[in-house]
Amino acid sequence: MRWWTFIGSKAMRGPAATKAQQGTADPGDGTTRHDMSDDRIVRPRLRQALCALALATLPGCSGVQHVLAPAGTDAGFLANLFWIMLAGAVVLWIFMNGLMVYVTRINVRQMSPKKAEALIIGGGIVFPTVVIACLLSYALAAMPDMRAEGTGTRLKVTGEQWWWRVEYWPEGADAPIVSANEIVLPAGSRSEIALTADKVIHSFWVPALGGKTDMFPGRETRMSLEPLEPGTYRGQCTEFCGDSHAWMAFNTVVLPQEEYDAWLENAATDAVAPEGEAATRGREVFFAEGCGACHQVRGTAATGKVGPDLTHLGSRTSLAAGTLPLDEPSLIRWVRDAKAVKPGAEMPAYDHLSDDDLSDLAAYLEGLI
Amino acid sequence: MKLRRPDLDPETIAWTLGTLAVAGAVVGASVVGFGLYNVSARSGHLPGVSWALHTTFRQSVERQAPPKSEVPELTPEMAALGARHFEAACAVCHSAPGRNRTATMEVMNPVPPHIEVASRNWDPEEFHWIVDEGVKMSGMPAWPADREPEVWPVVAFLMDVQDGMTGEEYEALTRMEGGSAEGFEYCAACHGERGATDNPHIPRLDILSAEYMSVALDAYARGARDSGFMEHAASEVPRETLADLAARFAEYQPSGDAGDMSELAGEGRTLAYAEGGDSNVPSCRACHGPWPEPIKESFPALAGQHAPYLEAQLKLWRDGARGGGPTQELMHSAARELSDEDIAALAAYYAALAPATLNETAERP
Numbered sequence: 001m002r003w004w005t006f007i008g009s010k011a012m013r014g015p016a017a018t019k020a021q022q023g024t025a026d027p028g029d030g031t032t033r034h035d036m037s038d039d040r041i042v043r044p045r046l047r048q049a050l051c052a053l054a055l056a057t058l059p060g061c062s063g064v065q066h067v068l069a070p071a072g073t074d075a076g077f078l079a080n081l082f083w084i085m086l087a088g089a090v091v092l093w094i095f096m097n098g099l100m101v102y103v104t105r106i107n108v109r110q111m112s113p114k115k116a117e118a119l120i121i122g123g124g125i126v127f128p129t130v131v132i133a134c135l136l137s138y139a140l141a142a143m144p145d146m147r148a149e150g151t152g153t154r155l156k157v158t159g160e161q162w163w164w165r166v167e168y169w170p171e172g173a174d175a176p177i178v179s180a181n182e183i184v185l186p187a188g189s190r191s192e193i194a195l196t197a198d199k200v201i202h203s204f205w206v207p208a209l210g211g212k213t214d215m216f217p218g219r220e221t222r223m224s225l226e227p228l229e230p231g232t233y234r235g236q237c238t239e240f241c242g243d244s245h246a247w248m249a250f251n252t253v254v255l256p257q258e259e260y261d262a263w264l265e266n267a268a269t270d271a272v273a274p275e276g277e278a279a280t281r282g283r284e285v286f287f288a289e290g291c292g293a294c295h296q297v298r299g300t301a302a303t304g305k306v307g308p309d310l311t312h313l314g315s316r317t318s319l320a321a322g323t324l325p326l327d328e329p330s331l332i333r334w335v336r337d338a339k340a341v342k343p344g345a346e347m348p349a350y351d352h353l354s355d356d357d358l359s360d361l362a363a364y365l366e367g368l369i
Numbered sequence: 370m371k372l373r374r375p376d377l378d379p380e381t382i383a384w385t386l387g388t389l390a391v392a393g394a395v396v397g398a399s400v401v402g403f404g405l406y407n408v409s410a411r412s413g414h415l416p417g418v419s420w421a422l423h424t425t426f427r428q429s430v431e432r433q434a435p436p437k438s439e440v441p442e443l444t445p446e447m448a449a450l451g452a453r454h455f456e457a458a459c460a461v462c463h464s465a466p467g468r469n470r471t472a473t474m475e476v477m478n479p480v481p482p483h484i485e486v487a488s489r490n491w492d493p494e495e496f497h498w499i500v501d502e503g504v505k506m507s508g509m510p511a512w513p514a515d516r517e518p519e520v521w522p523v524v525a526f527l528m529d530v531q532d533g534m535t536g537e538e539y540e541a542l543t544r545m546e547g548g549s550a551e552g553f554e555y556c557a558a559c560h561g562e563r564g565a566t567d568n569p570h571i572p573r574l575d576i577l578s579a580e581y582m583s584v585a586l587d588a589y590a591r592g593a594r595d596s597g598f599m600e601h602a603a604s605e606v607p608r609e610t611l612a613d614l615a616a617r618f619a620e621y622q623p624s625g626d627a628g629d630m631s632e633l634a635g636e637g638r639t640l641a642y643a644e645g646g647d648s649n650v651p652s653c654r655a656c657h658g659p660w661p662e663p664i665k666e667s668f669p670a671l672a673g674q675h676a677p678y679l680e681a682q683l684k685l686w687r688d689g690a691r692g693g694g695p696t697q698e699l700m701h702s703a704a705r706e707l708s709d710e711d712i713a714a715l716a717a718y719y720a721a722l723a724p725a726t727l728n729e730t731a732e733r734p
Contacts, residue, residue, distance in 0.1 A: 165648075198648065287662035293643070293655030293703065301661045305648040348702045352695040 065234040067207045071254065073190075073226040074146050074210030081139055088135045092128055099123050146211065150192025150224040153185060153260075157195050159202030159215040162241065162248035162342065163308055163321040168264065177268045178296065180308030181321045183235070183252045184267075185209075186260035190226040203239035206252045212238050227254040232317060243344030249322025270299025271311045274367020282364025285357045289350065297368065307347060314369040320345075331362035410478040419479070426504055430491075434498040443493065443525035446568045449542050450598070451526030453559050455484075456543040458601050459523075462508070463487060465543075467536015479507055488530040496524045514595035515690070518681065522570060553617055555606065559598075564618040565625070565724070569675040575621040576673055576724050578666040582615035584694045594693030623724035625673055630721055637718025640711055649706040653715065656699070658730030659722075666727060667696070673724025679716035683707065 063069040070076040103111075103119070111119075156176065158165040166183055167176035183206075185191050195204050197215040205212035206225070213223040227233075237248035255263055273283055286292070292302025298311040316326055320342055324330035333340075335358060338347035353361070400406050414422070456465065462481040464470045470483050481487075491499070501520045503511030512520055529538075545558045560566050564574035574582065588594035589603035590611060603611065630638070639645045643652030654660050656668045671679060685691035686704035707715070722730065 284663070287655075287660075288665040290656035290664065290668065290699070292660075293651035293653070302655070304643060304651055304655065305646075306643075306651045346702060348698040 063208065064232065065207050065236065069208060071227055071229040071231060071233060072209040073228060074224075075208055076228070077142055077146065078211060081142070084138065085135055088131050092131050095127065096123060146224075148190060148224055150190045152189035153191040153264075155183065155191060155193045157183070157193060157204060157215070159195075159197035159200075159204070159237065159241070159248075161199060161344070161346065162237070162244040164248075164250050165198075165308070168267065170264065170268075177264070178298075178309045179267060179312065179316075181250050181318065182316045183250060184260065184263055185225065185227050185252060185254050186257045187227050187230050187254050188257060190224050192224050193222065195221045195223065200241050201239050202237045202241050202248070204235065205238045206233050206235035208233040209252060209254075214239055227252075230254045230256055230259075234322065236322075244342045247321065247323045247342045249318075251317045251322060253317065266315075267312055271297045271368050272299075274314075274364060274369075276363065276367070278360045278363035279367045280364075282360035282362065282367075285353070285361045286364055289353070289361075294347075310365065310368060312368055314366045326366070328359065328362045328366060331365055332358045335361060410476065413478065422479075422506075426507070430495050430498055433502070434492075434495045437492070437494055440493045440497070440524075441521055443521065443528055445525075446570055447522040447525035448529045449526075449568055450559065450570050451522035451524070452529075452539065452542040454523060454598050454601070455526055457555075457605065459484070465536075466530055466534045466539040477508065481508065484527075484530055488527050491527075491531075493524050493528055496527050497521065500524065500527075512597040513600050514597040516595050516597055519597050552606070552610070553614060556602070556614055556618070559602075560618070563621045563624075565621070565623065569677040570681075572674060572678045573623075573724065574618040575623045576670040576726055577619065578670070578727060579612070579616040579619035580666045581669045582618060583612045584667060586611040586615055588693030591693075595690065623673060623726060623729075625724040627673075627723035628721035631717060633714050634717040634721040637714035637716070640715055641718055647706075650711070651703045653703070653719075657719070658725075658727055659732055660730070664727055667694075668727060670725065670727035670730055671719035672722035672730040674719055676716040676720035679719055680712055683712045683715065684709075687712070 063071075067075065068079050068082065070079045099119070154169040154171075156167040156169065158167075164181050164183075166179045166181070168179070169176050193204070195213055195215040196219065197217045199217055201217070202215040203212050204215055204223070209227050210223070210225045213221050215221065231254055233252045233254065235250045235252050237245055239245075241248065273279075286297075287301070292300070292304055294304040294306035296303050296305065296309045296311065298309075302310075314326070318324065319326045319330050320334055320338070323342055324334060332355075334347075335350050336353070337349040337351055338345040339349065350358070413419075455463075460468075462474060462477070463484040464474060466485060474481060488496075497517075497520050499509070500523050501512045501517050503509045543558070545554045546562065557564070559568075559571050560574050561571075566573055585594065586599075586603050589596060589599045590608055592600060594600075606614065628634075640650060641653040641657075643650065653671075656664060657671045658664060659672075682691060683704055686700050687707050689701055691697070692701070722732070725731065
């Protein structure tokens with residue numbers, strides 16, 4: 001059996017089948033619940049870890065999260081740097097090994113000590129030093145540019161467990177425009193990004209746009225990005241930060257300047273309650289269930305700061321920090337039992353809600369555009 | 370001739386010990402299996418056994434009891450709650466101040482001492498240990514819930530008995546208005562006639578919805594929510610009447626005025642409105658009011674609830690020790706980051722609001 005069929009069959013069998021195999025059939029009255037929940041915790045974790053591993057390598061094959069498919073000035077420089085470093089390494093390797101092959105295999109003869117010393121010092125010390133020094137000074141010279149201060153949009157991103165709190169600070173604003181789990185940047189200008197974290201260290205990285213910068217609780221670090229190509233690029237936390245580190249991602253949407261301005265204007269507005277019977281009922285569910293204790297929907301009584309801002313949730317491209325697509329089934333799945341999607345998530349399960357309540361609530365949330 | 374010492378022969382030793390072990394097992398099994406031991410309570414113990422057991426009990430309590438420093442201030446309100454629980458759960462064996470022991474109590478083995486006698490010679494921390502842990506093989510049960518702080522009101526009552534509580538005082542504390550031990554009057558004896566007791570250790574019920582109280586009572590009856598007081602009470606009342614009792618208390622309109630907004634209560638308000646800038650604590654008011662939109666009736670109202678009760682419950686939530694309802698996870702998440710100071714402030718804030726039901730809760734009446 002190949003390894004992937006092995007994983008697949010494990011996944012298909014599940015805890016109930018394992019129980020049956022062990023000959024302790026579930027009496028159906030819940031008396032084996034503890035054992036079953038243990039199984040449920042252990043096996044999905046393993047499966048999720050393997051899936052995450054597989055998934056983590058996948059985006060590398062496409063453009064959304066690829067250091068060698070740059071869509072911004074900084075990532076472009078980093079990609080160049082990679083190729084130049086690689087070229088330098090290849091030249092160095094070929095020259096050194098070529099020299100070695102030449103003197104030991106092709107042209108084997110006695111050499112005067114002076115000539116041998118010159119060869120060793122020249123090829124073994126001087127040449128590598130020169131090549132590496134050139135590469136180093138090229139890379140170091142670029143660092144100030146990469147840390148250049150942003151001139152356009154100013155953002156602040158806070159790493160939470162396991163999501164991103166995002167604030168946009170337009171020129172002269174007293175208060176930020178708050179959003180979460182998605183970053184929208186204008187193409188063609190350099191945006192300034194302040195970074196911090198709530199409880200543990202995270203790291204901010206959008207491979208297609210630039211380098212990574214760590215985020216520390218109680219301390220502010222900074223970086224700037226200059227995206228060039230409009231498009232959607234995936235970002236990922238790159239500092240292990242706990243149970244759902246692998247599920248802490250986000251999309252970066254790069255828009256042409258005009259579209260960005262229009263987007264920001266909309267982002268600054270209060271929520272408009274979506275119309276329609278389901279969404280109206282969903283709004284009642286949202287307020288009756290106390291969702292506003294943790295979430296903010298600007299323009300309503302919901303002013304919670306614990307979880308992500310939901311004012312324009314429906315206009316975002318992903319749910320639960322890049323973990324699920326933003327659609328009704330995902331919203332229902334997330335609200336019903338967030339921890340089943342994202343281990344350790346702080347969002348409590350709303351599995352006491354009826355299917356109708358959940359789908360109405362999803363209609364309301366999806367309608368917050 | 371050399372004498373052999375038979376006791377050193379290992380084979381003989383093994384045979385002797387083996388035979389004795391088999392014989393012992395046969396005798397033991399016969400006593401257990403054929404009922405050879407007389408368990409009659411009438412026959413009493415062999416001489417000396419009672420003394421050994423009682424001394425073991427006294428020494429064990431002395432050794433296991435918590436240090437004196439853990440004894441909280443014991444108030445008359447605590448004693449009042451303790452007295453009512455004693456009447457419901459303990460008087461059946463230990464009688465009560467001013468009452469006789471029944472003939473049945475007197476033939477129990479061991480004989481449960483009259484509470485006036487039992488209350489002598491123990492210190493509060495020892496009482497606490499005995500009531501919380503119970504005494505093995507004596508008939509004295511442990512506290513029915515894992516809620517050690519709940520025992521202190523009973524201790525407060527026992528200390529009053531030790532100080533010479535009279536029969537009249539006891540009857541005044543435990544009187545039920547013409548009620549039975551199974552019905553509304555039984556509940557009202559503690560929670561107040563209109564569900565609005567002024568004992569700060571007992572929650573007022575007039576502000577709560579029938580839905581919330583039904584779920585809570587059901588959780589007590591199923592043993593899903595811990596409380597030595599309420600699990601006893603909910604199991605003494607017929608299960609099918611619990612919802613009716615909840616509905617009856619919910620019918621009362623809360624009355625009473627708002628208290629003063631102290632500085633502490635003001636801090637509580639900031640927390641309840643999540644205006645303190647702490648992104649780890651959800652706003653309480655989204656589920657408990659004051660809230661401008663209709664809130665689900667199965668969340669409890671807190672406006673005008675007694676501060677000591679709120680404080681005790683919030684600590685239990687924070688420590689993960691409370692639950693029982695279908696939405697318990699919400700409150701576990703919400704309370705996890707609260708400090709003792711936060712809890713005191715929140716309790717002060719909600720206690721200062723005018724008593725009101727959930728969707729009537731408002732800052733100013």
